Amino acid sequence: xxKLIFEKSxxxxxxxxxxxxxxxxxxxxxxxxxxxxxxxxxxLPEISEVEAVRHFTALSQRSYGVDSGFYPLGSCxxxxxxxxxxxxxxxxxxxxxxxxxxxxxxQGALELMYELxxxxxxxxxxxxxxLQPAAGAHGEMTGAMIIKAYHNSRGDTKxxxxxxxxxxxxxxxxxxxxxxxxxxxxxxxxRGLVDLEDLRALMSDEIAGLMLTNPNTLGLxxxxxxxxxxxxxxxxxxxYYDGANANAIIGIAxxxxxxxxxxxxxxxxxxxxxxxxxxxxxxxxxVKSFLAEFLPVPVIEKHEGKYRLNxxxxxxxxxxxxxxxxxxxxxxxxxxxxxxxxxxxxxxSRNAVLNANYxxxxxxGSYDIPYNRLCKHEFVASARKQKKEAGITxxxxxxxxxxxxxxxxxxxxxxxxxxxxxxxxxxxxxxxRLDTFIEAMLEIDRQARENPERLKEAPHKAVIRRPDETGAxxxxxxxxxxxx
Amino acid sequence: xxxxxxPPWVVRQMLDTIGxxxxxxxxxxIPETLKLKRELNLPGPKxxxxxxxxxxxxxxxxxxxxxxxxxxGAGAYDHYIPAVVEQMLLRSEFYTAYTPYQPELSQxxxxxxxxxxxxxxxxxxxxxxxxxxYDGGSALAEACSLACDATRRRKILIPDTVHPRYLEVIRTxxxxxxxxxxxxxxxxxxxxxxxxxSMVDSQTAAVAIQHPNFYGNLETGLRQIEKAVHGVKGLLxxxxxxxxxxxxxxxxxxxxxxxxxxxxxxxxxxxxxxPYLGFFAATEKLMxxxxxxLVGETVDREGNRAFVLTLQAREQHIRREKAGSNICSNxxxxxxxxxxxxxxxxxxxxxxxxxxxxxxxxxxxxQLEKAGLKLKYQKxxxxxxxxxIPDPRAANTALLKEGIIGGYxxxxxxxxxxxxxxxxxxxxxxxxxxxxxxxx
Ligand SMILES: Cc1ncc(COP(=O)(O)O)c(C=O)c1O
Numbered sequence: 074x075x076k077l078i079f080e081k082s083x084x085x086x087x088x089x090x091x092x093x094x095x096x097x098x099x100x101x102x103x104x105x106x107x108x109x110x111x112x113x114x115x116x117l118p119e120i121s122e123v124e125a126v127r128h129f130t131a132l133s134q135r136s137y138g139v140d141s142g143f144y145p146l147g148s149c150x151x152x153x154x155x156x157x158x159x160x161x162x163x164x165x166x167x168x169x170x171x172x173x174x175x176x177x178x179x180q181g182a183l184e185l186m187y188e189l190x191x192x193x194x195x196x197x198x199x200x201x202x203x204l205q206p207a208a209g210a211h212g213e214m215t216g217a218m219i220i221k222a223y224h225n226s227r228g229d230t231k232x233x234x235x236x237x238x239x240x241x242x243x244x245x246x247x248x249x250x251x252x253x254x255x256x257x258x259x260x261x262x263x264r265g266l267v268d269l270e271d272l273r274a275l276m277s278d279e280i281a282g283l284m285l286t287n288p289n290t291l292g293l294x295x296x297x298x299x300x301x302x303x304x305x306x307x308x309x310x311x312x313y314y315d316g317a318n319a320n321a322i323i324g325i326a327x328x329x330x331x332x333x334x335x336x337x338x339x340x341x342x343x344x345x346x347x348x349x350x351x352x353x354x355x356x357x358x359x360v361k362s363f364l365a366e367f368l369p370v371p372v373i374e375k376h377e378g379k380y381r382l383n384x385x386x387x388x389x390x391x392x393x394x395x396x397x398x399x400x401x402x403x404x405x406x407x408x409x410x411x412x413x414x415x416x417x418x419x420x421x422s423r424n425a426v427l428n429a430n431y432x433x434x435x436x437x438g439s440y441d442i443p444y445n446r447l448c449k450h451e452f453v454a455s456a457r458k459q460k461k462e463a464g465i466t467x468x469x470x471x472x473x474x475x476x477x478x479x480x481x482x483x484x485x486x487x488x489x490x491x492x493x494x495x496x497x498x499x500x501x502x503x504x505x506r507l508d509t510f511i512e513a514m515l516e517i518d519r520q521a522r523e524n525p526e527r528l529k530e531a532p533h534k535a536v537i538r539r540p541d542e543t544g545a546x547x548x549x550x551x552x553x554x555x556x557x
Numbered sequence: 558x559x560x561x562x563x564p565p566w567v568v569r570q571m572l573d574t575i576g577x578x579x580x581x582x583x584x585x586x587i588p589e590t591l592k593l594k595r596e597l598n599l600p601g602p603k604x605x606x607x608x609x610x611x612x613x614x615x616x617x618x619x620x621x622x623x624x625x626x627x628x629x630g631a632g633a634y635d636h637y638i639p640a641v642v643e644q645m646l647l648r649s650e651f652y653t654a655y656t657p658y659q660p661e662l663s664q665x666x667x668x669x670x671x672x673x674x675x676x677x678x679x680x681x682x683x684x685x686x687x688x689x690x691y692d693g694g695s696a697l698a699e700a701c702s703l704a705c706d707a708t709r710r711r712k713i714l715i716p717d718t719v720h721p722r723y724l725e726v727i728r729t730x731x732x733x734x735x736x737x738x739x740x741x742x743x744x745x746x747x748x749x750x751x752x753x754x755s756m757v758d759s760q761t762a763a764v765a766i767q768h769p770n771f772y773g774n775l776e777t778g779l780r781q782i783e784k785a786v787h788g789v790k791g792l793l794x795x796x797x798x799x800x801x802x803x804x805x806x807x808x809x810x811x812x813x814x815x816x817x818x819x820x821x822x823x824x825x826x827x828x829x830x831x832p833y834l835g836f837f838a839a840t841e842k843l844m845x846x847x848x849x850x851l852v853g854e855t856v857d858r859e860g861n862r863a864f865v866l867t868l869q870a871r872e873q874h875i876r877r878e879k880a881g882s883n884i885c886s887n888x889x890x891x892x893x894x895x896x897x898x899x900x901x902x903x904x905x906x907x908x909x910x911x912x913x914x915x916x917x918x919x920x921x922x923x924q925l926e927k928a929g930l931k932l933k934y935q936k937x938x939x940x941x942x943x944x945x946i947p948d949p950r951a952a953n954t955a956l957l958k959e960g961i962i963g964g965y966x967x968x969x970x971x972x973x974x975x976x977x978x979x980x981x982x983x984x985x986x987x988x989x990x991x992x993x994x995x996x997x
C-alpha cells in the first residue's frame with residue numbers, strides 16, 4: 074500500500090531553511106492585526122529532503138508516460154516530447170522573467186511569441202493568432218466569445234444557438250453552454266461525416282455557428298467541408314475549427330483554406346509539448362482578418378524591430394488569462410516547430426496517418442471497425458463483437474492492455490460508436506512498437522473467446538486491481554484527514 | 558531534427574501491408590482543391606546544435622530576474638524554488654503522462670493530485686479542492702460563474718481592490734450572460750465594507766474579494782463583508798495568496814464558500830506569466846458543482862487503497878452541454894510542483910517564509926520612509942505595498958540602470974513585492990535609489 078506524504082510525516086522533521094535576514098527582530102515593530110492571523114498552522118508534511126525525494130520518485134514509478142511506452146490515447150496525440158524543448162523552456166532568460174517587466178527587457182520573449190503566432194498563421198491559413206488560451210477548451214471558449222462578439226457587433230442578437238456534431242468532444246457543447254448558447258446536435262451520416270441534409274435543415278438565422286473537428290473524432294476527413302462552410306456561411310453563421318486533430322493535416326491542408334473562420338490548436342498535442350499528467354497545455358486560436366479586432370488583449374505588435382504589447386483594442390473581447398497564456402509551453406512548441414521546419418512538420422502528419430492506417434489494417438480482422446476506410450491520424454474500433462460473443466467490453470480490453478505494457482486507447486468516445494476504442498498511435502512510434510500493440514490486441518481477442526473470465530479480472534499485473542469507482546463517487550473522500 | 562522513427566524501407570513495408578503505393582495515397586480523401594500545393598512558408602529543419610544556439614540567443618535578449626533583485630509582484634512572485642522541485646518534475650513518468658483516465662496505470666499521478674487537494678484544503682481551511690484551474694484569474698471567474706449557478710442569481714459584487722486583470726477576465730467570462738459584474742469602489746486601498754453592505758441584495762450571487770488585495774493591503778473589513786453577503790444568502794468568494802496562508806487566517810475561517818488563488822508562488826517559475834495554476838477550493842455543499850478534475854480515495858477489489866478520478870458526472874465529457882464548466886486539460890504539472898514545494902518547505906517552512914516576506918516588507922517600509930518616501934495607503938499589508946512616487950516609470954528606469962527590476966507602475970505609485978529571496982542589502986539599495994529620486 075502506498076502511504077501518503079502526510080502519513081510519512083515525522084514531527085519536527087524538515088528540509089528547508091531560510092538564509093539569515095540580517096534584520097534584528099527589534100527593528101521590525103509592525104505587526105499584522107491579531108484577528109487576521111491564523112490560529113493553527115496549516116497541516117502540511119514534516120519530512121526530510123531525502124524522504125520527500127523518495128516519495129515522489131516512488132510515485133513517478135507508479136505512473137506511466139509516453140517515455141514509459143506506447144500511449145495510443147485517441148484524440149490526445151500522445152507523441153514523444155523532445156527533450157531539447159524542456160531545456161529551452163528552462164533557460165533563465167525564459168523561466169526567470171516576470172510578466173510585468175518593462176517591454177525592453179523581454180524583447181526575446183515577445184519576439185518568440187510574435188514569431189510563433191506568425192508560424193501558426195502559416196500552418197493553419199488563418200490571419201491572426203492569440204496565444205492566450207491555456208488549453209484547447211480555453212481556446213474553444215475564447216473562440217465562442219469571438220463568435221458572440223462578432224454577431225453582437227452587427228446587432229445580430231437573435232443567434233442563440235450553436236451546432237455541434239453528435240460525434241463532438243464534450244468540451245464543444247460545454248463551451249457553447251458557457252457562452253449561453255443552446256446546443257443543437259447535427260447528426261453524422263452513414264459514412265461518419267456531418268449529415269449535410271440535417272445540417273441544412275438546422276440552419277437558420279438563429280444559429281451562431283458550427284463547431285467542428287477535421288478530421289473528425291472518428292478520424293475521418295470531412296470531405297464536404299467546403300460545402301459545410303457554404304451552408305453555415307450562407308445562413309450567416311461562423312465556422313469554428315477544433316484543432317485537437319490537427320496532427321493529421323499539418324503541411325497538407327489548412328483549416329483557413331477549408332472555410333473555417335476561427336481555429337484553435339493544441340500545442341500540447343500537435344506541437345509536441347508534454348501533457349504533464351493533465352496539463353499545462355496551450356490552446357492558441359487563429360482567426361480570419363475580419364475577426365482580428367475581437368482577439369483578447371494584449372496583442373503583440375512589431376514596430377521598427379521592437380516588440381510591444383498593445384492593450385488599446387476597443388473591440389477586443391478582453392482577457393481570458395491573467396497574463397499572456399502558458400508562455401513556457403509556447404517556448405517548447407516554438408522549439409519543436411523550428412526543429413522540424415517546413416518539411417519535418419509535413420512528415421509528422423504523413424507518418425501519423427501511416428501509423429494509424431497500419432494499425433487499422435492489422436486490427437480489422439479481429440475487431441469491428443465501423444467506418445473501415447482510409448483514416449487520418451486515428452481510427453475508432455469497436456469491441457461490440459467481443460461484447461456480444463464473450464461479454465468482453467472496451468473497458469475489459471483497456472485493462473487487459475495494461476497487463477501487456479501498453480497504455481489503453483481512449484474508450485467510450487466518440488459516443489456514436491458502441492464500445493468505442495479510439496486509437497491514435499502518432500508519428501513517433503516505430504513499427505516494432507505498433508506490432509507489439511497489434512499482437513497484444515490480437516491476443517486479447519483470442520482470450521476473449523478462450524478465457525473471458527481472466528480478461529474480466531484484468532489488470533493482473535498493475536500496482537492495483539480495478540478500483541471501486543462507484544464507491545468513490547458515492548462516498549467521496551477527496552482529502553486525507555488525520556486519524557482522531 | 559527528426560522525431561519520426563521509421564526508416565524508408567520500413568515505411569515501404571508498412572505501405573505494402575496497408576495495400577497502397579505511397580503515403581500520398583493516404584490523403585486521397587482530402588479534396589485536391591483543399592490541398593496545400595506548396596511547402597509551408599517556414600524555415601527548414603534545424604539540428605539540435607543550431608536550436609540550442611538560436612534559443613539561447615533569444616533567451617539572452619531577456620533580462621532574467623534569476624540573477625538580479627526583483628521587486629515586481631502584482632500577481633506573480635519571485636519566490637525561491639528548491640532544487641528538488643525541478644528534479645522531480647523532470648521524472649518523465651509524470652510529465653509525459655496525460656490525465657489519469659486509467660487508474661491502474663496512474664496511481665502515482667492520482668496520489669500526487671490527492672495530496673495536492675489535501676494541501677490546498679489545509680491551507681485554505683476549505684472542505685475540498687479540485688486538481689487545478691488555468692490560473693488565478695480564470696479560477697476566480699469560474700468561482701463567480703459557479704456562484705451564479707448555485708444561487709440562481711446574477712449579481713457579482715467585486716471591490717475594485719481586486720487585481721484589475723482578474724476583473725477583466727471575469728468580465729470576459731461574463732459574456733456568457735449569466736453574470737452581472739458590479740465593481741464596488743474601495744476606500745484608502747481596501748474594500749469598503751459599508752458600500753458592499755449597502756449594495757448586497759436578494760439578487761447578489763456572491764461577493765468576490767482578494768485578500769491580501771491587489772495593492773498588497775489586508776482586507777480588514779472581511780467580517781462585515783461576510784455577514785453582509787451571507788445575510789442575503791449569497792456566497793463569499795475569496796482570492797488569496799497561498800504563501801500568506803502560512804500565517805494569515807484562511808478563507809475557511811472567514812466563512813468563505815469558495816477560495817481560489819494564483820498558485821504560481823508554490824514552486825513555479827515566473828516564466829513570463831505562465832504556465833501557472835489556479836487553485837480552487839470550496840465547501841462540501843458545493844461539491845457537485847465544482848469545476849474540473851477531482852481525485853478521490855477508494856479501494857480496489859482486493860481492498861488495497863486506490864485513487865481515482867471521481868464525481869465525473871459534473872464534467873464536460875459526461876454532462877456535455879449541461880456541464881457548469883468546459884475545462885478539460887488543467888495545470889496538473891504546476892499543481893505537482895506546488896505539492897512538492899509544500900512538502901519540502903513543510904509546515905514550519907511555509908510559516909517562516911510568510912513571516913520573512915512580511916518582515917522584509919516592514920523593513921522596506923521603514924527604510925523607504927527614512928529615505929523620505931511615504932506609502933500610498935496607510936494600511937496593514939502582507940508582502941507587498943504601494944509606495945507613493947510622482948513618476949513611477951522614471952523610478953523603474955533608474956532602478957533598472959542599477960540592475961534592479963523595480964515595481965508595478967500604479968497611478969503615482971510603485972507597487973513593490975518582497976519575497977524571502979530579497980536581502981537587507983537589496984532593500985537598502987532600493988530605498989537609497991528611490992530616496993534619491995524623491996529628493997530630486
Ligand atoms: C476533440 C477534442 N476537443 C477538445 C479537447 C479539449 O482540449 P484541452 O484538453 O486542451 O482543453 C480535446 C481534448 O482532449 C479533444 O480531444
